[in-house]
Amino acid sequence: MQLRVPQLVVSHGSAAALWRIELLGDSRKAPLEFTDPHLSVHRLGSGVRVHRMPLGRSDVMERQGLRLTTPTRTCADLLRRGPRDVAVVAVDSALTYRRVGRVRRAPLVRGDEIAAALGKSSPGSVRARDWLRLTDPLVGSPAETVARLRMYDAGLRPESQAELRAPDGSRRVVDFLFRAAGLGVEIEGYAYHGTREAHRRDIARYNQLLRCPEIRSLLRFSAEDVFGRPGYMVTEIKATLASLTGDSK
Numbered sequence: 001m002q003l004r005v006p007q008l009v010v011s012h013g014s015a016a017a018l019w020r021i022e023l024l025g026d027s028r029k030a031p032l033e034f035t036d037p038h039l040s041v042h043r044l045g046s047g048v049r050v051h052r053m054p055l056g057r058s059d060v061m062e063r064q065g066l067r068l069t070t071p072t073r074t075c076a077d078l079l080r081r082g083p084r085d086v087a088v089v090a091v092d093s094a095l096t097y098r099r100v101g102r103v104r105r106a107p108l109v110r111g112d113e114i115a116a117a118l119g120k121s122s123p124g125s126v127r128a129r130d131w132l133r134l135t136d137p138l139v140g141s142p143a144e145t146v147a148r149l150r151m152y153d154a155g156l157r158p159e160s161q162a163e164l165r166a167p168d169g170s171r172r173v174v175d176f177l178f179r180a181a182g183l184g185v186e187i188e189g190y191a192y193h194g195t196r197e198a199h200r201r202d203i204a205r206y207n208q209l210l211r212c213p214e215i216r217s218l219l220r221f222s223a224e225d226v227f228g229r230p231g232y233m234v235t236e237i238k239a240t241l242a243s244l245t246g247d248s249k
Contacts, residue, residue, distance in 0.1 A: 001032065001048065002066060009060050010068035011035040011051060012077050018063060019071050019108055020100040022093035022142050024086050035069065035077075051077075053122075071108035076117040080124035084131050085149060092145045095137035111135065136160050143223040144175055144187045150230040151176070156237060158185065164212040172209055174218070181244040182216030184209060185237060187226060216244055 002008050012033040016023055023030075032048045037055040044050060059073040069077065075094050078087045093100075094108045114132055118125050134152065138161040139145050151158060162177035162184075176185040186206070210218055217240055221233050 001034065001044065005034075005036075005041060005044070007038045008034040008036055008041070008050070008067075009055060010066050011074065012049075012069075012081065015068045015074040016078065016090055016094075018066065018068055019074060019094070020098070020103060020105050021071070021074065021090050021108065022098060022100060024089050024142060024146075072113045072117050075109055075114045076128065079114070079118065079128035079131050080122065082124075082127070082131070084134075085146060087128075087131055088134050088149060089142045089145045091132065091135045092137065092139050093142070095135065096140075098140075107137070111137070140175070141187070143226045146230075147185075147187045147221065147226045147233065148176070150226070150234055151237065154234045154238070156234070156241075162214075164209070164214050166208050167211050167213075170208070172205070172212055174209055174212075174215070177214065178241060179214060181241050182214060183237070183240055183244055184215045184218040186218065186220045188220060188222050 002010075010018060010033070012035075013023055013027060013030050014033040017027040033051065034048070035051045035053055035055055037053070039052045039054075041050050041052070055069070055073070059069055060067055061070055062068075071094055075091045078090045081087070091114065095111060096107050098105060111132065115129065118128050118132065134149065136145070136148060139148060140161065144160075148158075148160065156178075158176035158178050160176060162174050162179070164172045164174060164177075166172050174184040175187050177183070178185075186209075206218070206220070209215055219236060219240060225233050
């Protein structure tokens with residue numbers, strides 16, 4: 001497509017896929033996305049989406065023989081466009097170390113760099129800055145991001161990736177912690193076990209978390225719960241918090 005129309009720059013979801021930034025949904029089924037900084041291309045057929053907007057020289061770089069938007073510009077574009085959950089998942093991914101496929105990559109961008117890119121007045125920038133404030137570089141997966149957003153929407157504000165100490169002095173981390181109530185929440189991905197050995201380690205980790213002084217109760221939810229039954233997850237968390245704090249509301 002770039003050979004046909006040289007001015008096109010890979011952007012938005014397609015650029016995110018090339019940068020190994022995680023997105024909600026299957027990126028292989030999404031349309032190819034380009035930005036036309038010349039503002040002249042309107043349609044290029046089915047399966048291709050063209051965004052007509054200016055690009056600065058610093059917004060574009062080359063990767064794998066393709067011209068694409070930088071991670072900073074890609075995150076800013078996704079935040080401006082939305083929807084919120086898709087954008088926040090992508091930015092959370094870009095802000096931290098992630099294993100995407102079989103590749104472990106380093107953080108691609110900093111939050112202040114994205115904020116600076118959104119500083120310019122443009123359509124969607126005000127809402128995008130609000131969504132940027134919802135991002136959290138501590139979360140470790142798209143499922144954790146969505147779980148955090150569902151809790152946020154329900155008025156729940158746990159700590160992310162809270163560090164604890166087991167009785168033997170070893171360091172443990174729980175995905176979310178309501179410290180005052182002593183409630184930990186763990187989010188497990190679709191393939192979190194992988195092998196019997198990984199399953200054994202996960203069970204041992206769960207037992208060790210329960211022995212941490214800060215933990216009075218520990219809830220575990222699957223990715224299916226997060227994406228398919230978020231109401232159930234939130235209800236369980238609220239009910240457990242109420243039982244731990246004696247609040248019947």
